[in-house]
Amino acid sequence: MIRLENVALRYGRGPEILQSVNLHIRPGSFHFLTGPSGAGKTSLLRLLFMSMHPTTGIIYVFGQNATRISPGKRAQLRRRVGIVFQDFRLLDHLTTWENVALPLRVIGKRISDYKEDVTDLLQWVGLGDRMYSFPSILSGGEKQRAAIARAVIGKPELLLADEPTGNVDPQMARRLLRLFIELNRLGTSVIIATHDYELMKQFNTPRLELQDGKLQIADKLR
Amino acid sequence: MRKSALQNSANPPLTDRAEFYAPARQTRAAAPIVPAGSVTGRSLTVVIAIMCFLACLTAGAVYLVNRSAAAWFEDIASEVTIQILPIENTNIDKRSTQVALFLARQPGISRVRPLSVKDAAGLLEPWLGKSAKALSALPVPRLIALEIDRSAPPDMQVLSANIENSFRGVVLDDHRHWQAQIRTVTRSLALGGIAVLVLVGAATTAIIVSATKSAMSSNREIVEVLHFVGATDTFIAREFEKHFLALGIRAGLFGAGAAAAVFLLMPIITQLVGGNAVTAAEIRRLVGSTSLDIPGYILLAIVLVVISALCMLTSRYGVYRILHSRH
Ligand SMILES: Nc1ncnc2c1ncn2[C@@H]1O[C@H](COP(=O)(O)OP(=O)(O)O)[C@@H](O)[C@H]1O
Ligand SMILES: [Mg+2]
Numbered sequence: 001m002i003r004l005e006n007v008a009l010r011y012g013r014g015p016e017i018l019q020s021v022n023l024h025i026r027p028g029s030f031h032f033l034t035g036p037s038g039a040g041k042t043s044l045l046r047l048l049f050m051s052m053h054p055t056t057g058i059i060y061v062f063g064q065n066a067t068r069i070s071p072g073k074r075a076q077l078r079r080r081v082g083i084v085f086q087d088f089r090l091l092d093h094l095t096t097w098e099n100v101a102l103p104l105r106v107i108g109k110r111i112s113d114y115k116e117d118v119t120d121l122l123q124w125v126g127l128g129d130r131m132y133s134f135p136s137i138l139s140g141g142e143k144q145r146a147a148i149a150r151a152v153i154g155k156p157e158l159l160l161a162d163e164p165t166g167n168v169d170p171q172m173a174r175r176l177l178r179l180f181i182e183l184n185r186l187g188t189s190v191i192i193a194t195h196d197y198e199l200m201k202q203f204n205t206p207r208l209e210l211q212d213g214k215l216q217i218a219d220k221l222r
Numbered sequence: 223m224r225k226s227a228l229q230n231s232a233n234p235p236l237t238d239r240a241e242f243y244a245p246a247r248q249t250r251a252a253a254p255i256v257p258a259g260s261v262t263g264r265s266l267t268v269v270i271a272i273m274c275f276l277a278c279l280t281a282g283a284v285y286l287v288n289r290s291a292a293a294w295f296e297d298i299a300s301e302v303t304i305q306i307l308p309i310e311n312t313n314i315d316k317r318s319t320q321v322a323l324f325l326a327r328q329p330g331i332s333r334v335r336p337l338s339v340k341d342a343a344g345l346l347e348p349w350l351g352k353s354a355k356a357l358s359a360l361p362v363p364r365l366i367a368l369e370i371d372r373s374a375p376p377d378m379q380v381l382s383a384n385i386e387n388s389f390r391g392v393v394l395d396d397h398r399h400w401q402a403q404i405r406t407v408t409r410s411l412a413l414g415g416i417a418v419l420v421l422v423g424a425a426t427t428a429i430i431v432s433a434t435k436s437a438m439s440s441n442r443e444i445v446e447v448l449h450f451v452g453a454t455d456t457f458i459a460r461e462f463e464k465h466f467l468a469l470g471i472r473a474g475l476f477g478a479g480a481a482a483a484v485f486l487l488m489p490i491i492t493q494l495v496g497g498n499a500v501t502a503a504e505i506r507r508l509v510g511s512t513s514l515d516i517p518g519y520i521l522l523a524i525v526l527v528v529i530s531a532l533c534m535l536t537s538r539y540g541v542y543r544i545l546h547s548r549h
Contacts (some may be wrong), residue, residue, distance in 0.1 A: 075455075093253075094255070
């Protein structure tokens with residue numbers, strides 16, 4: 001599904017953030033991506049999401065070489081990937097409901113076809129009473145859940161989440177994790193970047209650990 | 223599929239505090255993804271409206287001139303004048319009768335109308351005044367107006383040669399000279415008009431290009447998010463061009479409406495600026511009627527459509543260009 005071959009990354013003339021990373025993400029897998037702050041977790045997710053090119057190496061996304069891809073093709077591939085940004089990236093002039101519906105609107109679906117799906121999902125993540133509020137008045141945790149809802153509304157084959165539990169209390173973190181696990185059971189591959197060990201302890205799954213630019217599969221916690 | 227699975231799962235909704243269910247706003251009919259206000263402000267509307275106004279005025283004026291030139295043309299082409307010059311020691315009246323009889327026998331002429339001395343005097347009146355003395359003292363040529371049978375017009379060259387061979391001091395004036403002059407004048411006016419239209423179009427394009435640029439940069443964040451959720455460049459361009467099309471139509475209606483009002487009120491305007499009935503008549507003689515007919519108003523509508531399309535297409539092209547330079 002996703003394959004990285006000898007990928008290296010540096011920003012400008014800075015140090016190498018990633019050094020010859022090799023990685024294969026299989027359909028239906030679930031990974032935590034961990035490592036200290038500044039290790040390059042966000043950078044790696046950006047590469048997987050095709051918003052950056054690696055300095056060297058090749059990335060295949062759904063079998064396509066993502067380093068030479070037309071903008072149109074990239075848009076098509078991104079529809080199969082859901083992403084939750086660390087800083088949410090919600091649009092302030094749209095309501096929570098409209099933000100969550102955006103991926104469906106963008107692919108030209110009619111509002112009558114997804115109206116209920118969006119409402120149901122928002123209720124399910126506990127934003128039923130926030131649907132018609134604007135993001136600017138939402139709390140950090142609420143924004144987080146809205147961003148997650150937007151990432152999963154299109155039933156992506158791959159979900160990338162950057163510190164998705166960074167702004168919520170442990171109890172809410174557990175619930176969001178359950179949402180991700182549920183999605184994974186339904187066939188979505190999931191990669192969650194986090195340094196929340198409490199969270200990782202709750203789900204026994206391989207961890208990809210970034211350290212000094214190297215990526216390795218770490219032991220399961222516990 | 224996933225929806226039902228989620229609902230059937232063991233997880234209860236994370237909140238169901240019914241007392242907090244107080245929507246700030248009900249679902250709107252698809253709020254624009256790019257806010258209109260961030261794309262097309264009032265000053266842009268005013269500028270485009272002025273552009274459309276100028277374009278409509280120009281198009282309407284060229285149309286009017288062409289229309290009255292065409293009408294003049296018809297009149298001129300269907301009338302030919304014969305001049306019988308006075309020659310000493312001959313009876314001019316007798317000569318004109320002979321010429322008239324000769325003309326009536328020629329093919330392609332539907333009516334022969336000799337003008338009397340009085341008629342000729344009437345034509346000269348603006349220069350000589352009503353003094354009968356002045357007139358009788360002058361050797362005034364006699365005129366015969368010919369109406370051409372438009373279904374089978376005569377060959378003017380042959381007719382002219384025939385007359386000049388048969389009579390002395392008789393000249394045929396088929397107004398060809400005038401026709402050529404009218405044609406030159408209307409053509410130059412039309413060319414000038416087209417030049418103005420091209421300039422207005424170029425200015426509109428330039429304004430929209432720079433407005434698209436600033437709209438794109440003030441909505442950079444939105445464009446980025448749209449890319450993240452899988453929007454194609456076509457989709458993004460459409461979100462912007464919607465606003466530019468609306469701008470074009472709105473501003474165009476103002477501009478074209480104002481221009482239509484000018485044409486409608488032209489007679490009143492000429493009076494207000496100090497003209498009297500005579501001035502109005504003079505203007506009418508020069509450019510024909512100053513008010514547009516139905517095809518004229520349709521022309522204004524076409525200008526409006528062109529301006530709106532120009533706004534839309536220019537912004538589409540602009541968005542594509544900016545997005546491609548970023549990829
Ligand atoms: N846009 C950027 N330009 C320059 N350096 C960057 C940029 N983004 C991240 N970095 C650097 O790359 C390193 C890894 O950052 P990041 O991927 O955000 O790490 P993490 O998400 O693991 O905290 C950091 O040292 C950061 O300063
Ligand atoms: Mg990060």
